[in-house]
Amino acid sequence: MKTLIIIPTYNEYDNLRPLLDQISTYAPASDILIVDDSSPDGTGRLADEISAENRQVYVMHRAGKLGLGTAYIAGFKYAVEHQYDAAFEMDADFSHDPCYLPDFLTAIESADLVIGSRYVDGGGTPNWSPLRRFISGGGNIFARFMLGIPIHDCTAGFRCYRRDVLESIDLDTIESQGYAFQVELAYRVYKRNFKIVETPIIFKDRRVGKSKMSRAIFLEGFTWVIRARFGRASHEHKVASLPVEHMTASLPNADSPLPERSEGELAEFPSGAQK
Ligand SMILES: Nc1nc2c(ncn2[C@@H]2O[C@H](COP(=O)(O)OP(=O)(O)OP(=O)(O)O)[C@@H](O)[C@H]2O)c(=O)[nH]1
Ligand SMILES: [Mg+2]
Numbered sequence: 001m002k003t004l005i006i007i008p009t010y011n012e013y014d015n016l017r018p019l020l021d022q023i024s025t026y027a028p029a030s031d032i033l034i035v036d037d038s039s040p041d042g043t044g045r046l047a048d049e050i051s052a053e054n055r056q057v058y059v060m061h062r063a064g065k066l067g068l069g070t071a072y073i074a075g076f077k078y079a080v081e082h083q084y085d086a087a088f089e090m091d092a093d094f095s096h097d098p099c100y101l102p103d104f105l106t107a108i109e110s111a112d113l114v115i116g117s118r119y120v121d122g123g124g125t126p127n128w129s130p131l132r133r134f135i136s137g138g139g140n141i142f143a144r145f146m147l148g149i150p151i152h153d154c155t156a157g158f159r160c161y162r163r164d165v166l167e168s169i170d171l172d173t174i175e176s177q178g179y180a181f182q183v184e185l186a187y188r189v190y191k192r193n194f195k196i197v198e199t200p201i202i203f204k205d206r207r208v209g210k211s212k213m214s215r216a217i218f219l220e221g222f223t224w225v226i227r228a229r230f231g232r233a234s235h236e237h238k239v240a241s242l243p244v245e246h247m248t249a250s251l252p253n254a255d256s257p258l259p260e261r262s263e264g265e266l267a268e269f270p271s272g273a274q275k
Helices: 013-026 043-053 070-080 098-111 130-147 163-168 181-190 213-231 236-240
Strands: 002-009 031-037 057-061 085-091 113-115 159-161 198-201
Touching: 002 013, 002 043, 002 070, 002 098, 013 031, 013 043, 013 098, 031 043, 043 057, 043 163, 043 198, 057 070, 070 085, 070 163, 070 181, 085 098, 098 113, 098 159, 113 181, 130 181, 130 213, 159 163, 181 198, 181 213, 181 236
Parallel strands: 002 031, 002 085, 031 057, 113 198
Antiparallel strands: 085 159, 113 159
């Protein structure tokens, strides 16, 4: 399977080279696309240097900080144009440990979307404060029940999509950026009846560099869920009206399919889930 790992970067100079080294250990056959938004710290220049040394590394430069969501959309379009079978979303800061890449590569063989989940058996956020756990875990429970999607970690940003999933989503209609971007994509994939699998990951705090997440991005996530739930998220009316006949989301280690659901019905979740 021909795979592309998309890594958006903004000021990730110190992380980039060690990250790419580790990726080539765990997923040596995958190509890598770095989408850099003119990082002031020279990440883009470093990416060009690495790309000149390594034929599997490609770089897309954008004019300024245009946001995580549009960086991924640009990467997805690249993956579709270049006929990759599957494309990953992965952060540059080591929160998404490359050691999990083989699990994703195995799972995507029989799934349409694989999500690296903190909230299934074997996953977790061991370094987080209780407050941060509450916000992330609570946000996920909120999104899951408001939208009726049987995904335990719908804000997760470590994912692998098959190309036909990306082709079926009208990428130009996605406007959200941060957590909302991840929730919106998961929602659209689910609504289209694709098979979603969650694979456990231990999420670590970024190694070096600064977070780009803000209160505004958190609020965007919250308001997007409310708007989608009550039918005011621009594109979702059309999407939500597509038939949802059967969809199985399973944990690879538990092999426990979730029940079928109909529109508006909340699903039951496997007991192994952690909140
Ligand atoms: N190209 C691009 N990349 C971005 C942008 N904002 C963030 N990123 C990258 O997206 C990834 C996730 O951003 P982070 O700042 O780590 O956000 P986070 O993981 O929610 O926050 P922390 O938990 O504090 O690390 C990192 O690889 C960033 O460099 C952006 O506007 N453009
Ligand atoms: Mg991060």
